[in-house]
Structure formats: structure tokens, C-alpha cells
Amino acid sequence: MSGIQLVLLTGVAFICLYFVIRLKKKLLDLVLLLLMIAAAVALIVWPDITTRLAKVLGVGRGADLVFYISILIFWFIILKLYDRVRRLERSFTDIIREDALKKAITPSNETEPGQ
Amino acid sequence: MNAAADNKIIVVIPAFNEGIVLKTIVDELALLKYIPVVVDDGSRNDLANLIDQKKAFVLRHRVNLGQGAALQTGIEFARRLNADYIVTMDADGQHDIASIPSLLEPIFSGETDVALGSRFLVKADTKVPAKRRLLLQLARIINFLLSGFWLSDAHNGFRALNKTAFEKIQLTENRMAHASEILFELKLRKLRFKEVPVRVVYTEYSMHKGQSAWDSIKILFDLILHKLFR
Numbered sequence: 001m002s003g004i005q006l007v008l009l010t011g012v013a014f015i016c017l018y019f020v021i022r023l024k025k026k027l028l029d030l031v032l033l034l035l036m037i038a039a040a041v042a043l044i045v046w047p048d049i050t051t052r053l054a055k056v057l058g059v060g061r062g063a064d065l066v067f068y069i070s071i072l073i074f075w076f077i078i079l080k081l082y083d084r085v086r087r088l089e090r091s092f093t094d095i096i097r098e099d100a101l102k103k104a105i106t107p108s109n110e111t112e113p114g115q
Numbered sequence: 116m117n118a119a120a121d122n123k124i125i126v127v128i129p130a131f132n133e134g135i136v137l138k139t140i141v142d143e144l145a146l147l148k149y150i151p152v153v154v155d156d157g158s159r160n161d162l163a164n165l166i167d168q169k170k171a172f173v174l175r176h177r178v179n180l181g182q183g184a185a186l187q188t189g190i191e192f193a194r195r196l197n198a199d200y201i202v203t204m205d206a207d208g209q210h211d212i213a214s215i216p217s218l219l220e221p222i223f224s225g226e227t228d229v230a231l232g233s234r235f236l237v238k239a240d241t242k243v244p245a246k247r248r249l250l251l252q253l254a255r256i257i258n259f260l261l262s263g264f265w266l267s268d269a270h271n272g273f274r275a276l277n278k279t280a281f282e283k284i285q286l287t288e289n290r291m292a293h294a295s296e297i298l299f300e301l302k303l304r305k306l307r308f309k310e311v312p313v314r315v316v317y318t319e320y321s322m323h324k325g326q327s328a329w330d331s332i333k334i335l336f337d338l339i340l341h342k343l344f345r
Contacts, residue, residue, distance in 0.1 A: 079343070082340060082344075083340075083343075083344045086340060086344060089289060090287060092180075093180055093289055096176050096177055096178060096180060096184075097176070097184070097187070097188045100174040100175055100176050100188050101174065101188065101191060101192055101195070103174070103175065104172055104173070104174045104192060105163055105172065105173040105174075106172060107168060107169050107172060108168065108169050
């Protein structure tokens with residue numbers, strides 16, 4: 001086993017530990033997570049899998065294939081996060097607006113604002 | 116000609132860190148029997164203290180949300196006040212109060228639901244600074260591509276709306292992208308609109324408060340997101 005494999009496996013182990021502690025209530029999430037962990041471990045221990053897959057797809061090296069797919073995934077995540085931010089902003093705006101409407105200052109002589 | 120005395124015309128003024136010019140605007144509006152609603156968009160200093168509180172309604176966002184959000188708050192408030200007509204204008208003195216009647220005229224006559232102020236339809240004294248002119252031309256093209264409306268002035272906050280319009284229009288873009296969003300709304304709600312020449316006065320103060328080139332990139336980004344995540 002090479003050094004990089006040890007580093008990656010340690011990282012995966014920590015991520016796994018963190019999520020198991022946080023998500024222990026939801027069975028489905030846990031199963032999904034364990035599947036992903038298993039896939040990650042398999043790809044780290046037997047890197048030939050990615051290389052063979054890369055060859056099939058016409059990419060030179062396995063590492064390159066992983067890199068390209070990561071870019072796509074990151075773009076997707078960024079867009080989802082932006083969407084989340086915008087929805088958050090909308091509810092935040094509603095609250096601030098409601099507060100402003102409630103506390104509106106009325107001119108002291110409302111009937112004759114021209115005075 | 117004093118239509119303001121017979122109708123409830125509410126003038127919504129979104130304001131952020133404005134100076135004494137806001138007080139002048141409110142004073143002049145009140146004198147002409149318009150009802151000013153100032154929406155303080157979380158300014159550093161409470162703008163309610165700046166203006167004559169006998170003359171205007173003042174609402175305050177507790178944090179700064181942006182001009183679009185402040186406009187929507189003002190429109191919402193005007194609805195609750197039972198407005199007949201709503202006029203929106205900037206707080207930096209760019210918009211000439213004397214132009215309000217010409218904005219309202221096609222609405223009174225039933226010709227249109229919404230009047231959009233245009234600084235480029237004015238023949239005389241249109242002294243739009245060159246850099247500003249270029250940015251507005253670009254905005255015009257973008258607005259056309261996104262909304263299908265070819266306007267002469269893309270980003271003018273001087274507008275008038277009748278009841279049909281302000282009951283329907285809902286602005287969700289908090290920042291400056293509201294100027295394009297209002298076009299999407301006009302299209303979606305099938306509202307009639309017309310561009311009306313208005314005078315825009317550029318002062319050093321208003322130029323300082325105005326939009327930079329960088330701001331327009333941010334607006335474009337907001338617009339793309341708006342279209343992506345409706």
C-alpha cells in the first residue's frame with residue numbers, strides 16, 4: 001500500500017465517522033453513505049478500476065477521469081448552494097419586510113400630509 | 116391639473132444612506148399633495164430623523180436588503196394604505212418631481228397600466244454621462260434578450276403604476292436586477308406599459324450613489340440566477 005492510499009483512506013475513515021455520528025437516526029442515509037464509502041475505499045485500494053473505466057471512456061488516466069467528474073459535481077453543488085442561498089434570502093426578506101410594515105411611522109397629521 | 120388632491124397618489128422612495136436631498140424631495144412631494152412613503156433600507160443612520168416626519172410615512176428595513184426589496188416593501192405598504200396610484204422614484208435627487216404628472220397622464224387616461232420613465236426620450240438637455248450611456252445600452256440589449264421588450268432606458272427607477280398593476284406585480288429580486296424583473300412581471304401579468312420621457316438630473320452626489328460597471332456584472336449574475344431558479 002502506497003502513502004497516498006493511506007492518506008486517502010484515513011480521510012475517508014474520518015468522514016465516515018463524522019457522518020455516522022450525525023446521521024445515525026436515518027437508516028436510508030446511512031445505507032447510502034456506506035455504499036459511497038465502500039466505493040471510495042474500493043477505488044483507492046484498487047486504482048486499476050478507474051484506469052480501466054477511463055480507457056473505456058477514452059480518457060488517458062484514471063486520475064484524469066476522477067478529476068473531470070469532480071469538476072462536474074462541484075459545479076452542480078455550487079449551483080445548488082446558490083439556489084439555497086437565494087431561497088434563504090427570500091425568507092429573510094419576508095421577515096424584514098413584515099417587521100418594517102408593522103413598525104411603519106405614520107405622519108403625525110395623516111389626513112393632511114401636505115401641511 | 117391637481118390630480119393629487121382627488122386621488123391617493125403614493126410616492127414610494129427606496130432610500131439607503133441618503134443625505135439632505137431626501138428631506139427636500141419629501142417636502143416638495145408633500146407640498147404637491149402626494150403621499151411620500153420612504154423605505155429606509157437599513158441605512159447607518161435612521162433616515163426618519165433626517166426628514167420631516169409630519170410629511171411622510173417611514174418604513175425601515177432592519178438590515179440592508181437592496182433597492183428591489185425596498186421598492187417591494189413600499190409597494191406592499193401603499194397597497195395597505197389603499198393607494199389609487201403608485202409612483203416610484205429614487206432618493207438621490209436624480210428624478211425631477213416635475214415629471215410626475217407626465218408619468219401619470221397616460222395612466223389617468225387609461226392608455227396604459229404602467230408608465231416607465233425614460234431619460235433618453237427627452238429631446239433637450241439629456242446630459243447622460245458617456246460611461247453611463249454605454250452601460251445603459253448594454254443593459255438595454257440584455258433586457259431585450261431576456262424579456263423581449265426593446266426599451267429606450269433600461270434602468271430607470273422612475274415609474275408609475277395603476278391599481279391593476281401594483282396589485283399584481285411582485286418583485287423578488289432584492290438588488291438592482293429588479294429593473295429587469297419588472298419587465299418580466301409586465302410580460303407575465305400581461306400589463307400594458309409605456310415609456311414616458313422624464314428628466315434625469317446628474318449631480319456629483321447622484322453619480323457617486325449610482326451604479327458602477329462592476330455593479331452591472333453583479334446585476335447580470337442575479338438575472339441569470341433568476342432565470343435559472345424560478
